[in-house]
Amino acid sequence: MCCVGLETVNGTTGEGLSLNIQERKQLAEEWVYQGKDKLDHVIVHVGALSLPESQELARHAADIGASGIAVIAPFFFKPTNKGELIAFLQKVASEAPAVPFYYYHIPPLTGVKIRVEELLDGIKEQIPTFQGVKFSDTDLLDLAQCINKNEREQFAFLYGVDEQLLSALAIGADGAVGSTYNYLGQKTNLMLQAFAKPDLALARKYQFLTGAFLNFVIKLGFGVAQTKAVMTFVSGIPMGPPRLPLVDASEEFILKAKAKLDSIVWPDGD
Ligand SMILES: CC(=O)N[C@@H]([C@@H](O)[C@H](O)[C@H](O)CO)[C@@H](O)CC(=O)C(=O)O
Numbered sequence: 347m348c349c350v351g352l353e354t355v356n357g358t359t360g361e362g363l364s365l366n367i368q369e370r371k372q373l374a375e376e377w378v379y380q381g382k383d384k385l386d387h388v389i390v391h392v393g394a395l396s397l398p399e400s401q402e403l404a405r406h407a408a409d410i411g412a413s414g415i416a417v418i419a420p421f422f423f424k425p426t427n428k429g430e431l432i433a434f435l436q437k438v439a440s441e442a443p444a445v446p447f448y449y450y451h452i453p454p455l456t457g458v459k460i461r462v463e464e465l466l467d468g469i470k471e472q473i474p475t476f477q478g479v480k481f482s483d484t485d486l487l488d489l490a491q492c493i494n495k496n497e498r499e500q501f502a503f504l505y506g507v508d509e510q511l512l513s514a515l516a517i518g519a520d521g522a523v524g525s526t527y528n529y530l531g532q533k534t535n536l537m538l539q540a541f542a543k544p545d546l547a548l549a550r551k552y553q554f555l556t557g558a559f560l561n562f563v564i565k566l567g568f569g570v571a572q573t574k575a576v577m578t579f580v581s582g583i584p585m586g587p588p589r590l591p592l593v594d595a596s597e598e599f600i601l602k603a604k605a606k607l608d609s610i611v612w613p614d615g616d
Pocket residue numbers: 347348354357358359360452454455482506507508509523524525526560
């Protein structure tokens with residue numbers, strides 16, 4: 347959901363696809379308003395199953411001054427090839443012709459596995475506002491090819507598999523957008539600093555510890571509802587219940603996840 351100076355609104359953790367259009371607009375407006383002078387970028391996710399809805403959200407994001415829009419692949423009637431996916435994305439992007447456009451690649455949830463390397467080939471000709479990818483997939487070969495082949499384009503590659511961020515940074519990812527940064531953002535910033543120094547041994551320590559936590563909770567069953575529960579107990583700010591078909595994390599999950607997180611000894615001594 348967030349990283350340094352950047353917020354993506356109405357994405358996965360924010361359950362954007364479970365909200366109605368009015369709710370999505372309201373949230374986007376509030377983030378743009380509250381983020382003014384605090385956040386470098388507020389990217390609004392405007393993807394939807396219905397093209398007209400997605401276009402309406404894109405126009406709205408442009409009107410309120412969002413610094414970017416992002417779109418996932420439609421996931422009920424799915425595009426089966428690059429041409430179909432680009433056609434959909436292009437029709438949304440063209441409704442906000444002055445707003446940078448990001449493709450939000452998240453095949454574990456959309457089931458659309460069209461390789462991004464293929465998608466990016468010649469994309470600027472069809473989507474002149476194309477600015478980058480939020481890449482939420484474990485296929486680092488695909489990510490590496492995207493980065494290598496598009497060096498001159500200056501696209502932004504924002505990585506979204508938090509447990510593998512360090513590997514993505516090593517091959518040139520520009521930043522991160524993910525659910526754990528809502529509660530492990532400071533630790534991730536320390537990892538980023540160590541990587542930039544470079545102190546790879548220290549960076550690895552942070553990555554391994556984040557990984558140990560995620561490995562533990564994934565075995566218990568970990569999704570958006572559980573993420574919200576962790577955000578709640580870490581921040582003390584109630585995130586509210588998820589919307590059906592998601593259901594609240596169990597008390598047992600919360601107790602175990604909290605104990606695990608509390609047991610971690612971070613390199614900064616916290
Ligand atoms: C499938 C999924 O939810 N992926 C998450 C990850 O942050 C994920 O929760 C994390 O890597 C743990 O596996 C993000 O990519 C989603 C995200 O950033 C968002 O809320 O838009």
